[in-house]
Amino acid sequence: MTDTPSDGLMPFHAMEILKRAKVIEASGRSVCHLEVGEPGSPPAPGVIAAVQQALPQAQGYTNAKGLDALRDGLVGYYEDQHGVAVSADAIICTMGSSAGFILAFHTAFRPGARIAITRPGYPAYVNTLLGLGFGIAEIPLSVSTGWRLTGADIAAAYAQQPFEGLLFASPANPTGAAIDRAGLGDIIATCERLGITLISDEIYHGLDYRAPSVSALELTKNAIIINSFSKYYCMTGWRIGWMVLPEHLVRRAEILQQNLFISAPTLSQIAATAALGERDYAEAQKAGYAVNRLALDKGLRDLGFDVSGPSDGAFYAYVGISKFSNDSMAFCTRMLEEAGVAMTPGVDFDRVNGQGYVRLSYAGKPETISRALERMKTLLS
Numbered sequence: 440m441t442d443t444p445s446d447g448l449m450p451f452h453a454m455e456i457l458k459r460a461k462v463i464e465a466s467g468r469s470v471c472h473l474e475v476g477e478p479g480s481p482p483a484p485g486v487i488a489a490v491q492q493a494l495p496q497a498q499g500y501t502n503a504k505g506l507d508a509l510r511d512g513l514v515g516y517y518e519d520q521h522g523v524a525v526s527a528d529a530i531i532c533t534m535g536s537s538a539g540f541i542l543a544f545h546t547a548f549r550p551g552a553r554i555a556i557t558r559p560g561y562p563a564y565v566n567t568l569l570g571l572g573f574g575i576a577e578i579p580l581s582v583s584t585g586w587r588l589t590g591a592d593i594a595a596a597y598a599q600q601p602f603e604g605l606l607f608a609s610p611a612n613p614t615g616a617a618i619d620r621a622g623l624g625d626i627i628a629t630c631e632r633l634g635i636t637l638i639s640d641e642i643y644h645g646l647d648y649r650a651p652s653v654s655a656l657e658l659t660k661n662a663i664i665i666n667s668f669s670k671y672y673c674m675t676g677w678r679i680g681w682m683v684l685p686e687h688l689v690r691r692a693e694i695l696q697q698n699l700f701i702s703a704p705t706l707s708q709i710a711a712t713a714a715l716g717e718r719d720y721a722e723a724q725k726a727g728y729a730v731n732r733l734a735l736d737k738g739l740r741d742l743g744f745d746v747s748g749p750s751d752g753a754f755y756a757y758v759g760i761s762k763f764s765n766d767s768m769a770f771c772t773r774m775l776e777e778a779g780v781a782m783t784p785g786v787d788f789d790r791v792n793g794q795g796y797v798r799l800s801y802a803g804k805p806e807t808i809s810r811a812l813e814r815m816k817t818l819l820s
């Protein structure tokens with residue numbers, strides 16, 4: 440199979456690295472996993488207990504939009520965390536944020552429409568949009584501005600070739616860049632001025648290390664908000680997320696959900712409802728990531744990686760490898776094969792400049808970070 444099918448779909452190299460890492464582990468060697476963006480801890484014990492209790496009854500579909508208890512819980516979440524009143528009717532529970540993207544694209548646009556995304560950015564954005572028959576416009580970001588998207592970036596890309604939608608995440612994957620309230624206001628105002636529908640991917644909310652996460656809902660009623668229990672609540676495998684829609688889009692999204700997915704998994708909705716009450720547990724995980732964030736930043740800097748500073752949020756370091764290589768896949772393969780350290784090549788996130796970068800996840804245990812740094816030191820020095 441070629442790496443570049445004619446419609447532009449690309450494999451997710453992180454998964455190829457993971458596959459090879461599993462083979463290496465099966466041969467008896469240990470691997471430090473810094474390649475996938477997954478919390479190392481399970482969900483809160485209260486989540487497991489709620490599911491165990493509900494298991495005998497929770498066998499059928501739910502309402503397409505999701506359980507009332509979960510949507511009411513999310514209304515409370517927006518009140519408590521963001522100080523905004525959201526109607527439970529505007530919320531649809533989805534199979535992770537991944538299903539939320541599919542609903543959002545088909546709700547707000549028609550195939551053929553162009554949606555802007557950032558470069559670097561989460562690879563599934565490009566692949567999902569192209570795979571579903573939408574077009575993309577890439578907005579290049581720069582390390583010199585902390586990889587943070589601005590209204591000026593959007594306007595410059597729009598002037599070159601207009602687009603109907605913008606999808607971006609803050610904090611972002613792979614850079615961890617987080618946009619503050621003023622920056623978000625600038626992005627929203629630019630989108631409103633140009634008639635661009637904004638999709639705000641808030642999956643890493645709660646994982647900002649510098650200031651509380653700001654939801655686009657605090658500033659506008661016109662954006663589509665996508666969120667998930669995968670990251671902050673440590674529930675990647677439960678495949679549960681949610682979206683909040685502007686009033687005029689709710690009914691179309693509901694109809695698409697009824698037909699595409701019927702409902703999000705019932706047990707996962709019960710788990711998610713419990714998770715909303717377990718923020719202390721989530722905060723304890725975040726405190727661990729915060730320690731890892733600084734240790735990895737210092738360690739990578741000492742080793743000679745190009746590090747622009749600890750990331751604002753999420754749990755990723757996106758760093759330059761100019762001292763070592765100009766081929767990020769070859770560098771990651773060497774790190775895996777010779778040092779037993781798995782990381783993701785920048786080409787996953789940026790098809791133009793990604794050869795000069797790698798992404799390391801610090802969502803695992805502190806010992807994994809320190810062992811990985813030791814192993815890299817031995818190989819690189």
Ligand SMILES: Cc1ncc(COP(=O)(O)O)c(C=O)c1O
Nearest residue numbers: 476535536537561608612667669
């Ligand atoms: C920015 C971003 N959005 C969405 C997702 C998908 O998450 P989910 O598990 O909710 O489908 C990820 C996963 O890594 C991500 O990094």
